[in-house]
Amino acid sequence: MSGEDKILDELAGKKYKYGFVTDIELDTIPKGLNEDTIRFISAKKKEPKFMLDWRLNAYRNWLKMKEPTWANIHYPPIDYQDIVYYAAPKQRTKLNNLDELAPEIKATYDKLGIPLEEQMVLAGVAVDAVMDSVSVATTYKDKLSELGIIFSSMSDAIKDHPELIEKYLGSVVPQGDNYFAALNSAVFSDGSFIYIPKGVRSPMELSTYFRINAAFTGQFERTLIVADEGSYVSYLEGCTAPIRDENQLHAAVVELVAHDNAEIKYSTVQNWYPGDKEGKGGIYNFVTKRGICAGVNSKISWTQVETGSSITWKYPSVILKGENAIGEFYSVAMTNNYQQADTGTKMIHLGKNTKSRIVSKGISAGHSNNSYRGLVRVTKSADNVKNFSQCDSLLMGDKCGAHTFPYFEIKNNTATVEHEATTSKIKDEILFYCNQRGIPEEDAVALIVNGYAKEILNNLPMEFAVEAQKLLAVSLEGSVG
């Protein structure tokens, strides 16, 4: 609850809090994309041949594809030749420990309030910190490797565990899945790889902080998490980015694989730069996130708090293949000013007795547009499926939009599917009630909104929940009155 007090402090400052740029010498290539760009990236990362072939194949797929236009979002055409596809922070030598980390990078994390050493010591969180495209620090590796857990940058994993990468990369989100996933497959720079062996519960929350740091550099992260039989892992991902005038493209792909009796919990707090009050600048966040509950009794749970980006296009999904598998999606998406969000989930029920639960809370303020788009598909062979969906929208002011696009494809009549949707406004009566207890309007709104989003925030690990609460309040600044 001390978080509440922090919210009050935060509300005093009006500018995007994380708007600063770290000065690091970059190792970049010119703008533009062709097969040579991909060869450069692959060579730079010293990848095995299968990886280069895989990338080139994705690129050739991408060339044949068209950018999707079905989402309820609007933006000027993206010039894919006007993007730099590789930028790596220069490092003097290979790191043995965190003390050797470049001071500028350390300072950046300090500004973000996530000093690595403190996190390691206090929170027991292993941090695979990604700055732009290359992992600069991987911690707690030893402790995890004792248990057989692999937690490394994607680049390292490609070199150290090619057999796992070859087996699983693209197994959930195929190269040609969609336009942005294909682009990512061709040019992805780095990301995280996690493998949890049979019967192992990860003893700590694993987390990665992403950050776009070089101007005009697209961020193409690739994350793959494999939970083997009977294992468990909870992964946290948080993002902030510096202020930019040019729109920045961010097209990440996340793949999750849960085998028999395994569970993966994936939490995101997304706070990329949303653009200014007039809608200038901000990140285009076109992300493909999908997990497969491949084994029996497996479970995948997505929790997301989306407050940033000028455009969000994101549908974390679960393919429920194993019998009795469970898929969950908990989401708060907040848009303010001229932000646009088209986000939701897909629950694909293939296995018998599979269950899914969708709780989506949209909050729209300013001139923003917020759409929930969700699909529940029950295939013929999937008996006794249960789904529950709840989609709530909260509107602030009369210039914003909230939309709900729920799709149901039910091919098996033993399925139980429930859908609830509400749209509400913050009532004057509630504001007055808060005022009468000494709470001014802006703080009352923060209180009400955090209450509204509580069910989602409760699903986040503690330290993230506090951060998320702050983000909701900060993101709402200036939306009242």
Place this chain on the structure above:
Amino acid sequence: MLTIKNLKANIENKEILKGINLQVNAGETYAIMGPNGSGKSTLASVLAGKEGYEVTSGEVIYEGENLLDLSPEDRARKGIFLAFQYPVEIPGVSITNFMKTSINEIRKYNGQEPMNAVDFLKLLKDKAALVELDTKMTKRFVNVGFSGGEKKRNEIFQLAMLDPKLSILDETDSGLDIDALKIVADGVNKLRNKSNAFIVITHYQRLLNYIVPDFVHVLHDGKIVRSGGKDLALHLEEYGYDWVKEENKKAVTS
């Protein structure tokens, strides 16, 4: 503490308060009685600063300040508390969280540090006991799924927590059975002291058996038409409001 002079107020251009005069002193309890539509709740709303009410004339001086110039939150921070007739629900916000936010806002306004968690929890426990509220209730979301009695008790609990100078109880007795009424009244009585004042707005005399007022004012058609001691309430109970209305008519026509 509070002086109301010739207060007139409109809702949507309709005059509801037609010249209220009232003096409120510390250490005293005032009952405002009157039939439905007489302006009782409007008076409470105007004092608390609710939007949608237009004060057309008169003044309200609270502790030497012009109350009507203050925002609703500043009035609250300066010690005015309204126990709502219809308390609203705030989903996802626990009573504990709500009260902590409220207390710390008031403290901040007065240049004080936020209350530490230990002190806050002790206060919470003490005040819950005072109004016979199960502390488990304080973990529930504000008024969500509460019975009528629970809502009203929650209002009195909040009153106890904030320890205001001037409390306005707007039909706190409505919808309460006799047991709930006794508990609420008992809580209020424990909170009465020399330095605070209560304005108890009610339609019925029943509540005043338990919260015994120092003064009773009868409101009719936007004006105080009768003032007296606690016996006036008993008289109203026996004869109803009709005689007040009749007398008022006579006074107007004569």
